[in-house]
Amino acid sequence: MVKDDIIIRNASIEDIDQIMNLEINSFDTGIREVKKTYADRLKIFEDGCLVIEGKNKNIIGFVTSELWDVIKENKDYYKKFDLNHDVSKVHTDEGKELYISSIAISKDYQHKGYGNLIFNKLIDKMILKYGIEAVSLIVSENWASARKLYNRNGFSEIYRIEEFFNCNDGKFNGIIMKKEL
Known part of the structure; x- marks a missing residue:
């Protein structure tokens, strides 16, 4: 309960340091994004990066995003989903597709509604401020609770990228999910 x-x-x-601590504690070594990637996201699109601040100003969760041009799904569309990609090459302030690039909630606060809260807060903000038409993201096939959150929020699988996630316990397909607004 939130x-x-x-x-x-x-x-x-x-x-950035608290965000990186959450990144390190939330993701396996092979799929963590680097500090420079987060710094670039903040520099290029600070409006698309939210945090949940708890007691004592500790950050207990974050979500980052980019605005992309809406294009018909094709082979070039799927190339955008690389980990640690160069935000400056895909983000455009006029974009109408919101790409959720990362979301993490501290383990102590998981399964209490905080992920859903920050996820929907970002989407609502982007609809009002930027008039987005679609939201996309990529999730590992073995992250059941994350997939459940996205399904509950109206996202559908549109494509799979084989062995996208290189986790400590194996390689897993990435599922690209999208919601048209």
Whole structure:
């Protein structure tokens, strides 16, 4: 159950160390994104990066995103989904497709509604401010709770990238999911 003593706000570069701690604690070594990637996301599209701040100003969750041009799904579309990709090459402030590039919630706060809260807060904000027409993301086939969250929010699988995620316990397909608005 989500408690009232949290704040959801835009992330800033001052949050990068706490964001990276969540990244390290949430993802296997082979699929973690690097600090430079997060710094670039904040520099290029700070508006698309939110954090959940708990007690003592500790960050308990984050979500990052980019705006992409909406294009018909084709082989070039799927190339955009690389880990640690160069945000400056795909993000455009005029884009109408919101790409959720990462989301993580501290283990102590998982399964309590915080992921759903920040996820939908970002989407609602992007609809109002940027008039987005679609939302896309990529998720590992073995992340059942994340897939459940996205399915519950109206996302559908549109494509699979073989062995996209190189985790400590094996390689897993990446499932690209999308929701048209």
